[in-house]
Amino acid sequence: VLNHHLRDVWVLGVSEVPEEFHPRFWARSKTYRYYLVNEGFDLERVLECARLFEGTHDFSAFARLEPGRDPVREVSSLRVLPRNGYYVIEVTGKSFLWEMVRRIVNALRFCGLGLLEPEEIREMLSGKYRKKVPPAPPENLVLWHIEYPGIKFKTDDRGLAKAKRDLFERYSRALTRAALFGDCLVEL
Known part of the structure; x- marks a missing residue:
């Protein structure tokens, strides 16, 4: 019933807590997915830069900072999953700063386009930076999974089907828009 009334949010499971x-x-952990249109990236460079984000670092250059919040965070995994015409960037960690995932994605994008070097990423993650990486657009970001200790969710198949339909529709529009306006090198 909730899924019928919600937009851009899907209830995929329920559990007593x-x-x-x-x-x-x-x-315990959160996993975000970002659907990134392939603009002709050098995949090896993207993967090289992605590995740099794993571990505990100062993410000041990759977040909109809040006063009093520690910018040090741990990214337990960052995966780059190539698809036909796009990449799924999957980032997992215990907690994130504002815009952190979107700025990481944009850094990977810049690396793949040759606009940012791995050494620059290393320096930024050590807290040394002159400029911050701007965030990627929010439309293609999805909070994919949250892991709670000792809590299991019963999956709602109809909610899952609606989420898949909605995400496919949203991503299809983004791909078409990018192709029409020359924002990418994808052939549709």
Whole structure:
């Protein structure tokens, strides 16, 4: 019923939780996916830069910082999954700063286009930077999965089917728009 009324949010499962449960603070890990149109990237360079983000680093250059929040975060995994005409960038960690995933994606994009060198990424992750990487557009970012210790969700098949339809429709529009306006080198 909720999925019928929601836009850009999908309920994919349900579970009973303890009364003290808080969805933000109980998360063991979160996985975000970003659907990035292939602009003719050098995949080896993208993969080289992606490896640099794994581990614990100062993400000041890759986030919109909030006063009092520690910019040091751990990215437990960052995967680049090539698809036909696009990449799925999958980033997993315990917690993220504002715009962190979108700025990481844009850094990977810049690396793949030869606009940013791996050594520059290393320096930025050590806290040394003069400029920040701007965030990639928000439309192709999806909070894909949250892992909660000891809590299992029963999947709602109709909600999952709706999410797949909605994501496919959204991504198809983005690909078509990019091809029409020359934003990428994808053949449709």
